Amino acid sequence: MHRRETAALLAYVGRLDPRTIRTDQGEARDQLAQWHDLLDDVPMATPHGWDACVAARQHIRTSPYQILPADVARPWERYRRDRLARHSDPTPSVDPDDQAAWTAELAGTRRAVAAGTAQPVQARAITSGREGIDPKLEARLREIGSCIPPAVRIALAPYRPARAAREAAVAQGMPDALSVRCEWCMAQPGKPCRRRIGVDDGVRGTAPRDTPHPGRFDLATSQRLQQPEQSAMA
Structure with a gap:
């Protein structure tokens, strides 16, 4: 004082x-x-x-x-x-690659909370929506198009080949095979195909495949072709 x-x-x-x-x-x-x-x-x-x-x-x-x-x-x-x-550090709105700015914003927020000029930020519960996102973070997400920058996505491609193949197929206008259930290995939508062992309904999976089973591509293609017809009938 x-x-x-x-x-x-x-x-x-x-x-x-x-x-x-x-x-x-x-x-x-x-x-x-x-x-x-x-x-x-x-x-x-x-x-x-x-x-x-x-x-x-x-x-x-x-x-x-x-x-x-x-x-x-x-x-x-x-x-x-x-x-x-009672304070949980909120995600700074600056570029995370700028370490100095990132640290400075965290420290500034803590000082403001400790000094009584800002309210403590409590950890948010996990929700399914996008409520409460910082407007600056929202603008940056729209700018880069994804929460993973393109350069990072390319660097990660060798470590997640199934995901990389899926993104490449979608980028080329091909149907997303992982959007449907695989009738061969029973992989659920969004999950990569796995090698199937056995001839009955008892399915055991080993390591995931880099590419989906061919039948899964066919099923995704057929469903994609049916969507315009259903829209026209509606």
């Missing part, structure tokens, strides 16, 4: 507890300097629940001892710890 705010706090305390009043000008100056040095990093008030006058009043109400600067500083430290304990 500023020196004038410290003086205002001392005047308020003096009205509640006359024992803190200093009539000598030199003693009053020394008292003000002491309180200001000890409460320099403590704000007078914040938009979210902290008020130094309330902390001082609470001490005077509940303690028979004369108030000291520490009796205001301790509640402030508890206030800071409580807010930081």
